[in-house]
Amino acid sequence: MKTIESRSNPLYKQLFKWQSSAGRRDEPILLEGVHLCEAFLALGRQPQYALFDQTRITEPHLAGLIENLSEEVCCLLPAGLLANLSNVDTGQGVLFVVRPAVATLPTHLNANMLWLDRVQDPGNVGTLLRTAAAAGITRVLASTGTASLWSPKVLRSGQGVHFGMHLHEHIDLLAVARTLVVPLIVTTLSEANDLFEVELPVQAAWVFGHEGQGVSQSLIDLAALRIRIDHAQAVDSLNVTAAAAICLFEQRRQHR
Amino acid sequence: MKTIESRSNPLYKQLFKWQSSAGRRDEPILLEGVHLCEAFLALGRQPQYALFDQTRITEPHLAGLIENLSEEVCCLLPAGLLANLSNVDTGQGVLFVVRPAVATLPTHLNANMLWLDRVQDPGNVGTLLRTAAAAGITRVLASTGTASLWSPKVLRSGQGVHFGMHLHEHIDLLAVARTLVVPLIVTTLSEANDLFEVELPVQAAWVFGHEGQGVSQSLIDLAALRIRIDHAQAVDSLNVTAAAAICLFEQRRQHR
Numbered sequence: 001m002k003t004i005e006s007r008s009n010p011l012y013k014q015l016f017k018w019q020s021s022a023g024r025r026d027e028p029i030l031l032e033g034v035h036l037c038e039a040f041l042a043l044g045r046q047p048q049y050a051l052f053d054q055t056r057i058t059e060p061h062l063a064g065l066i067e068n069l070s071e072e073v074c075c076l077l078p079a080g081l082l083a084n085l086s087n088v089d090t091g092q093g094v095l096f097v098v099r100p101a102v103a104t105l106p107t108h109l110n111a112n113m114l115w116l117d118r119v120q121d122p123g124n125v126g127t128l129l130r131t132a133a134a135a136g137i138t139r140v141l142a143s144t145g146t147a148s149l150w151s152p153k154v155l156r157s158g159q160g161v162h163f164g165m166h167l168h169e170h171i172d173l174l175a176v177a178r179t180l181v182v183p184l185i186v187t188t189l190s191e192a193n194d195l196f197e198v199e200l201p202v203q204a205a206w207v208f209g210h211e212g213q214g215v216s217q218s219l220i221d222l223a224a225l226r227i228r229i230d231h232a233q234a235v236d237s238l239n240v241t242a243a244a245a246i247c248l249f250e251q252r253r254q255h256r
Numbered sequence: 257m258k259t260i261e262s263r264s265n266p267l268y269k270q271l272f273k274w275q276s277s278a279g280r281r282d283e284p285i286l287l288e289g290v291h292l293c294e295a296f297l298a299l300g301r302q303p304q305y306a307l308f309d310q311t312r313i314t315e316p317h318l319a320g321l322i323e324n325l326s327e328e329v330c331c332l333l334p335a336g337l338l339a340n341l342s343n344v345d346t347g348q349g350v351l352f353v354v355r356p357a358v359a360t361l362p363t364h365l366n367a368n369m370l371w372l373d374r375v376q377d378p379g380n381v382g383t384l385l386r387t388a389a390a391a392g393i394t395r396v397l398a399s400t401g402t403a404s405l406w407s408p409k410v411l412r413s414g415q416g417v418h419f420g421m422h423l424h425e426h427i428d429l430l431a432v433a434r435t436l437v438v439p440l441i442v443t444t445l446s447e448a449n450d451l452f453e454v455e456l457p458v459q460a461a462w463v464f465g466h467e468g469q470g471v472s473q474s475l476i477d478l479a480a481l482r483i484r485i486d487h488a489q490a491v492d493s494l495n496v497t498a499a500a501a502i503c504l505f506e507q508r509r510q511h512r
Contacts, residue, residue, distance in 0.1 A: 123379060131498045134487035157495075164490050196509045229505065230512070231390035234420050239413070242387045242501035245494070249485065249502045250509075253452045256486070 002075040003054070012081065015051070018097065019085045029150050031096040032088055034061045039160025040096060041068050053079045053093035062093055087152040100150045103166040105141075110181050110203060112137050112251075115173055117209040117216055118145035119240060125149065126157025127241040128208065133161035135248035141171045141205075173207070174218050180205055183224035186215045187243055192228035200251045201225075208244050258331040259310070268337065271307070274353065275341045285406050287352040288344055290317045295416025296352060297324050309335045309349035318349055343408040356406045359422040361397075366437050366459060368393050368507075371429055373465040373472055374401035375496060381405065382413025383497040384464065389417035391504035397427045397461075429463070430474050436461055439480035442471045443499055448484035456507045457481075464500050 004012045021027045028048055031037055040047065050069050054076035056062055066074060085095055114132040119125050125147045129140060142149055149167050177184050182203045207223070209215030220226065229238060229246055238246070260268045277283045284304055287293055296303065306325050310332035312318055322330060341351055370388040375381050381403045385396060398405055405423050433440050438459045463479070465471030476482065485494060485502055494502070 127495045127498065130491055130495055133490040134494050134498070136488040136490075138490070159491065159495075161491055196512075230508075232392040234389040234392075234394070235386055235415065235417055238390050238501070239383045239386055239415075239497070241495070241497060242383065242390070245498035245501040246505045249506075252486075253506075256452075 001071060004051075004075060004077045004081060007081065011049075011075070012077075015049070015085055015097065019087075026102075028097050028099050029155070030085060030087075030152070031098055031155065032086060032152065033092045033156075034065065034094060036155060036160050037065055037094055037096045040098060040163050041065070042160075043163050045098070045163065046070055047073055047096035047098045049097040050074050051082060051085070051095040051097070052076050053082045053091070055079055056093035059093065065094060088156075101163065101167070103139075103168055105168050105171070105176070107179075108181060109139070109176070109179075109205070111139055112203045113182075113205045114140045114244070114248075115205050115207040116140065116142040116146045117173055117207055117219060118143055118213075119208060120145075120147060120211055122147040122151055122153035123157045124211065124239070124241050126154040126159070128244055129154070129158045129165065129167075130161050131241060131245045131248060133165060135252050137248070138164065139166045139168075141168045141173060141176065143173045144170045145210075174216075174222070177205070177219060177222045184219070184222055185225045185227055185247075186220050186223040187227050187229070187247060188215055188220055189228055189237070192226035195227050195229050195247060195250055198225065198227065200254050202251075202255050204251070206244070206247060208240050211240055257327060260331060260333045260337060263337065267305075267331070268333075271305070271341055271353065275343075282358075284353050284355050285411070286341060286408070287354055287411060288342060288408065289348045289412075290321065290350060292411060292416050293321055293350055293352045296354060296419050297321070298416075299419050301354070301419065302326055303329055303352035303354045305353040306330050307338060307341070307351040307353070308332050309338045309347070311335055312349035315349065321350060344412075357419065357423070359395075359424055361424050361427070361432070363435075364437060365395070365432070365435075365461070367395055368459045369438075369461045370396045370500070370504075371461050371463040372396065372398040372402045373429055373463055373475060374399055374469075375464060376401075376403060376467055378403040378407055378409035379413045380467065380495070380497050382410040382415070384500055385410070385414045385421065385423075386417050387497065387501045387504060389421060391508050393504070394420065395422045395424075397424045397429060397432065399429050400426050401466075430472075430478070433461070433475060433478045440475070440478055441481045441483055441503075442476050442479040443483050443485070443503060444471055444476050445484055445493070448482040451483050451485050451503060451506055454481065454483065456510050458507075458511050460507070462500070462503060464496050467496055 186207045442463045
């Protein structure tokens with residue numbers, strides 16, 4: 001196993017750069033915590049580096065990870081140096097450095113999909129990915145203006161689903177919508193059908209939008225189906241993650 | 257209108273104490289931002305104090321609030337002093353000081369209810385309240401160990417629903433469950449019925465639990481109905497807010 005003993009180690013300097021550019025395109029990303037690292041390994045992949053707090057490697061969770069890693073990717077660090085690479089207050093003694101899977105957008109999009117139109121909050125975006133994966137969706141298209149899908153907070157709230165999905169960022173949703181072979185469904189409050197009174201298609205591009213402004217009017221105009229979720233008057237609207245959960249699982253209910 | 261000009265103003269000192277004890281029982285709380293303040297006023301209530309950034313009161317949103325306030329509760333402050341009372345980076349120039357409504361737990365609980373069993377994350381708790389309100393629920397019971405319902409983050413993600421609900425904190429859910437007249441429903445992964453194959457009761461106490469550990473075994477043992485949400489194998493579980501949205505709106509779908 002490699003070891004890093006000081007800040008001046010060239011690999012450490014490189015790691016620190018990657019940590020600072022978290023979520024930027026084509027840069028390696030740092031996975032925090034045992035659960036995310038396990039999820040990554042469970043897909044049969046190996047990280048570029050697996051960084052461990054050298055004082056904790058006998059802890060069962062960490063030892064379990066090490067068993068499933070090639071020796072050449074493992075690297076031991078003093079606790080303080082590892083903590084400097086971390087975004088959480090109490091780290092679990094491990095960070096993986098991985099390359100985000102680069103997915104190429106197929107010319108024919110004919111699967112059930114999640115489309116994110118300027119969804120801002122990283123926690124919401126991660127929860128949306130997790131909910132979509134739970135509903136059986138494996139492809140996500142995100143517009144420019146959506147929180148970076150590979151940022152630490154999105155990874156954290158995604159709980160490891162990233163590595164089993166095809167994720168496309170900085171997509172011109174309007175351009176893609178014009179060539180779409182499955183129906184485009186938007187959630188909106190005006191001139192919309194009641195979710196529970198519609199026969200939903202088996203496959204669709206489900207668009208969920210900005211937390212305050214909702215889905216862009218240009219996408220609403222192109223939609224094959226406008227959906228609203230009937231709710232009590234006590235609220236103006238549902239949180240975007242709640243709305244997506246209700247829609248995607250109603251579709252699942254109708255077609256299982 | 258009152259004015260506060262320095263940190264040494266006695267009212268300012270008091271406000272600062274309340275800000276620091278945010279969410280503690282029986283203390284006034286500070287509402288941040290135009291939307292929450294509007295939601296509070298919309299219920300016909302008046303705050304104890306309405307604090308405004310003295311340089312911004314002609315902005316339309318703030319002027320709109322002032323129109324609906326008694327003059328004696330309004331108070332103008334320099335921007336810096338107001339910012340010191342705020343939990344957000346870019347304030348909207350207004351804070352309301354209000355007393356949380358103290359709800360007394362009725363002896364007979366026969367409405368549809370949300371029960372929170374050690375739900376930790378304030379963002380999740382706020383979203384759960386908002387989703388429950390959207391589903392028509394007005395009563396929430398929270399165990400000790402659940403994030404404080406009146407903390408700034410819960411208020412923010414609740415988006416103003418707090419003021420129209422009966423919220424009960426630090427409740428011994430197990431004790432209340434033993435005297436319950438409506439069915440207790442828990443979401444759990446083992447020995448549970450498929451949500452979409454069950455006839456749900458019109459009224460129930462819906463229990464959602466700790467993000468990692470789920471609902472306490474003692475509550476599961478008392479439940480009239482155990483529910484699981486059938487999902488794709490790509491995830492271990494759903495986020496608690498997604499699970500609640502799916503369950504509460506499936507009940508709404510069945511009974512509207």
